[in-house]
Amino acid sequence: MMVQVIVDGKNYEAEEGSLLIDLLIKEQIKVPYFCYHEALGADGNCRMCMVEIAGQKRPQIACDTLVKPDMEVSSKSEKIEKVHTDILELELINHPVDCPTCDQAGECSLQDFYMDYGLHESKVRIEEKVKHDKHVDLGANVMLDQERCVLCARCTRFTDKITHTHELGIIGRGDEAKVSTMPGRKLHNPYAMNLVDICPVGALTSKDFRFKQRVWFLETANSVCHGCAKGCNIYIDHHKIKYEDDMIYRFRPRRNDAVNGFFICDAGRLSYKLLQNNRQTMIRHKDEIISEEKSIALYQSLLKQYKNSITVVIDANLYNEEIEALVDYAQRIGAEVCAPLECYDDTEFADTMLKSAKRAANYEKVVKMGLDRTMPKTSGLIINFNHTETFYAEMQIDFSTHQRPNASFILPIAAYSEQSGSLTNEDGLVQMCEKAVHKNSPSPTLREWLQKVGL
Amino acid sequence: MSFSFTKANLERIEVLKNRYPSTQALSLPCLWMAQYQEGYITLDAIDVISETIDVPAMEIYRVATFYTMFHLEATQKKRVLVCKTLSCKLCGSEGILEHLKGHDVLVEHVECLGSCGTAPVMQIDDVNYENLTPEKVDTILEALR
Structure with missing residues (x-):
């Protein structure tokens, strides 16, 4: 049942019997705490979240106080400030105060609370x-x-x-x-x-992030992990050092109670490395680096040569908009479309928490659109849009984010972190990814390539 | 695993299981049994306790490290537990500790031994020795040799 609670003289509504601290967090009423975490529940050991409650002799911890009707709470008063300061002093007794070499500096609760309640010499x-x-x-x-x-x-x-x-x-x-x-x-x-x-x-x-970058230099974009079809929400933290290229330093989980809650798996967290290593940056035909004009001419002539025996292969990690554009494009050039999925099935990866056996971010979109999921036929021309499988085709054009040593004609494309788009996760939820990384010399996105080649 | 409870201890554990609402309550009795069986508590013993009462091994280890009366290391020497709590400190346990440095024993500085009225106190093989003075310590250790 919803009841009225008064906090610092203002009226709020909260579920009777819920935790008082949840209300304070939800209403963004400042209350310091270390041990409480919405995913882990109350523990009441840090004693930082003290508030005064009318009718109670001593200050109480908000994380272990249940909401009652007409409760009167005070989170700011001289007495409470003093309590916070004193408890913080106890927390800091043996703290080494090595913030200058600490990676948490800038996103550290202890540091923040010290600025709020401490500001004293130990x-x-x-x-x-x-x-x-x-x-x-x-x-x-x-x-x-x-x-x-x-x-x-x-x-x-x-x-x-x-x-x-x-x-x-x-x-x-x-x-x-x-x-x-x-x-x-x-x-x-x-x-x-x-x-x-x-x-x-x-x-x-x-161990992966420590000593790499100070957190206040990082820029953050909202995105979705591409490690599997679960679609865990993430922050992409990136930074461009002067004279160098924009780099991703880490992925962090972004709270979404409908998908991943507060967490992501370690495999997904570390998958940012794949976005930066072995990237294809040049247009290459056989062993030669060629210009964009030359590549477009070559592309057009191959289309003409293999007219009526072209297959467009779509990777299930591409954005919804890209997949739709490609299906549309294939129709216009009279090509067959396929999006092989079998190679993405990985039951060993899956668990009951967040890891899905479908190891492609947009697996569900391919299924929903009813695309042909078998391998393409090897006769004729295959235009491969970033699918990782090897096809042994008569002739193949690769639009690829990453290097492929055996490719005969390869055109670089932007990775998902370098453009925005949406993904459909395995539960059918469509989620947006923001553009995070701004490369010094960006590869064209797939959609830009489609415009360049004339459709 | 090299540790296993004796038959008598296993029977005691079964009896205790009926006494408490949860098996977690058996952590302390099991640790005592393991310690009396081997003289100290091995990691193997912690794993066996964990399996026997179905409580995570870390939980048992945590409890064993919390209480100073549980010993996690083997020793050939005599184990002398000297109380480090208030009454003993006030009545001169520091002097006793200093004096014990001259003896070939393993000294452990432990929490209250429950005999504040007769401080300072030390404990050897479950026996409390009270109202200690350095001379008394010498006599006691000589007698136990």
């Missing part, structure tokens, strides 16, 4: 602080700095409640307490790198 001198290990390789690309940890237990709750693999725990007691795996054992689950996002401070960092 009473504990750096030499007196309890020392722990600063470079613990937990496995699965996750590095642990035990000194930066605030023991919020988000990571241990992630391995307990989300992956059910139970690799992490807080061992020891008092100021000796620290996050650890069991001796000689490592993280072993395909979602482990989400720990890096879940950690509110710089204790868990990504």
Whole structure:
């Protein structure tokens, strides 16, 4: 039942019995917290989210307080500010304050709250602080700095409640307490790198991203992972260093409760590397780099030569708009269309969380459009639009994002991160991807090529 | 796995399973049994406990590291547990610790041994030795040799 709650003198509606902190987060009322996470639930160990509730003697933690009718909450007052400051001081007792070398700097809760509630010198001198290990390789690309940890237990709750693999725990007691795996054992689950996002401070960092770039230099675009047909929402974080090309530094999960919740798999997270390695950048015919005009003339003459025996092959990772344009294009030149899917089926990759056995982002679109999913016939001309399979055709033209050493005539195209478009995921949901990367010398997109070749 | 519970211990575990609403409650009794069986708690023992009571191994390991009375390392020496909590500190446990450095024993600095009225206290093989002075420590260790 929805009830009225008063926060800082303003009226809000909330479900009776829901967590007070959820209301504060939803209404963007500032409340500091480390241990609470919407995917992991309340734990109540960090004590940062204190609020005053009318009728209660002491301040209460918002993450463990249930909403009751006509509750009167105060999140800002001198008393509460003092409570936040004092608790934060305790969190910072043994913190090494090594922000200048910490990868979390810029997106660190501890840093943010310090600016809000701290701004004081530590009473504990750096030499007196309890020392722990600063470079613990937990496995699965996750590095642990035990000194930066605030023991919020988000990571241990992630391995307990989300992956059910139970690799992490807080061992020891008092100021000796620290996050650890069991001796000689490592993280072993395909979602482990989400720990890096879940950690509110710089204790868990990504081995892949650490020391590569300061986060405040990164630009972010909303996109969708192309690793499989699930369509997990991601942020593409990229940056162009002066005199160099725009580079992707990392993928991060973007919350979408209808698809992936808060997380993505490690395979998808690291798939950004594929977008940057072995890319085709030149137009090549046999062993010769040729100009665009020359390639268009060659393309036209091949079309004429193989008239009536042309097959257009479509990759199931292309955007909806591209697939539609290609089907349309094939019709105009009188070509057959096929989009082989079998090579994308990978049951070993699949699991019950986010990984799908259909390892092509737009698998569902191909199925929905009723395209021919068999392999193309090898006689005549095949115009391959970025399909990864080898076809052994009589004659083949490849529009390709990546290098193909055996291709005889290859034209480079832009990858999905270099243009915008939409994808249909395996549940039929159509999702937009923004253009993220702006290359110094961009390859034309497929649609631009189609215009160039005259249709 | 090289560790296995003795038949008597397995029977005790079965009896205990009926006593508590969840098997997680058996973590501590199982750790005690493993420690008394082997003198210390091996990783193998933790895995066996985990399987026996169906609780993740990390959970058992966590508990074993939390309580100072569980030992995770083997030793040939005599294990001397010296209390590090308030009463013992006030009554001179620091001096006892310093004095023990002169003896060939394994000293562990542990949480309260539950005998604050007779501080400072040390424990050897489950026996508390109370109202310690450096001289008394020498006599006790000599007698136990």
